[in-house]
Amino acid sequence: EAGVAQSPRYKIIEKRQSVAFWCNPISGHATLYWYQQILGQGPKLLIQFQNNGVVDDSQLPKDRFSAERLKGVDSTLKIQPAKLEDSAVYLCASSVGTENTEAFFGQGTRLTVV
Amino acid sequence: AQSVSQHNHHVILSEAASLELGCNYSYGGTVNLFWYVQYPGQHLQLLLKYFSGDPLVKGIKGFEAEFIKSKFSFNLRKPSVQWSDTAEYFCAVNRRAAGNKLTFGGGTRVLVKP
Numbered sequence: 001e002a003g004v005a006q007s008p009r010y011k012i013i014e015k016r017q018s019v020a021f022w023c024n025p026i027s028g029h030a031t032l033y034w035y036q037q038i039l040g041q042g043p044k045l046l047i048q049f050q051n052n053g054v055v056d057d058s059q060l061p062k063d064r065f066s067a068e069r070l071k072g073v074d075s076t077l078k079i080q081p082a083k084l085e086d087s088a089v090y091l092c093a094s095s096v097g098t099e100n101t102e103a104f105f106g107q108g109t110r111l112t113v114v
Numbered sequence: 115a116q117s118v119s120q121h122n123h124h125v126i127l128s129e130a131a132s133l134e135l136g137c138n139y140s141y142g143g144t145v146n147l148f149w150y151v152q153y154p155g156q157h158l159q160l161l162l163k164y165f166s167g168d169p170l171v172k173g174i175k176g177f178e179a180e181f182i183k184s185k186f187s188f189n190l191r192k193p194s195v196q197w198s199d200t201a202e203y204f205c206a207v208n209r210r211a212a213g214n215k216l217t218f219g220g221g222t223r224v225l226v227k228p
Binding site: 003004031033035040041042043044045048055056091093095097098099100101102103104105106107108 | 118146148150156157158159160163165204206210211212214215216217218219220221
């Protein structure tokens with residue numbers, strides 16, 4: 001079974017630039033999550049999709065972060081403009097449903113903002 | 115808001131030693147509990163999970179965890195570690211019927227010396 005695919009693996013940008021991350025979940029997984037993992041901390045949920053609808057984006061800094069999952073499959077997370085404190089690993093995960101199911105994680109995109 | 119705390123940030127032990135990692139959560143309702151592991155250079159993988167039933171849960175690679183509801187704890191154990199258990203371990207919780215969103219602890223880095 002193919003896992004959750006993310007690209008790019010690494011990205012270095014200057015502050016105030018924009019950046020986008022891509023995620024392809026496991027086939028058939030209706031629920032998709034984006035997590036932010038700052039160095040030395042556990043992952044923190046940014047946004048959760050069920051198919052192409054947003055279930056929870058309460059932790060997403062909407063002044064600079066946006067995410068979409070237009071066709072209910074792939075998803076893109078964008079940061080514009082980036083700040084130094086956005087340096088982190090951005091993890092995408094997917095699960096079959098929204099209750100009592102395991103989430104499968106991708107390898108993440110490591111973003112460094114300089 | 116719920117929170118998850120892991121008591122140790124770093125653990126160093128020798129092969130064949132026993133391992134116990136502490137995890138406590140703060141939420142009075144019904145929860146699902148997880149332990150994830152991240153080996154160097156790899157993605158987060160599920161070690162074990164508790165949804166209901168027997169509070170002693172057995173996972174992959176000889177790991178087990180015990181859910182003690184009265185103590186809001188879900189400690190991870192392995193009787194005899196191997197060098198290949200060197201990794202970072204994350205405890206995570208989600209609230210039942212609240213959409214599968216995971217709250218993670220800060221992680222524990224485990225180094226097993228050969």
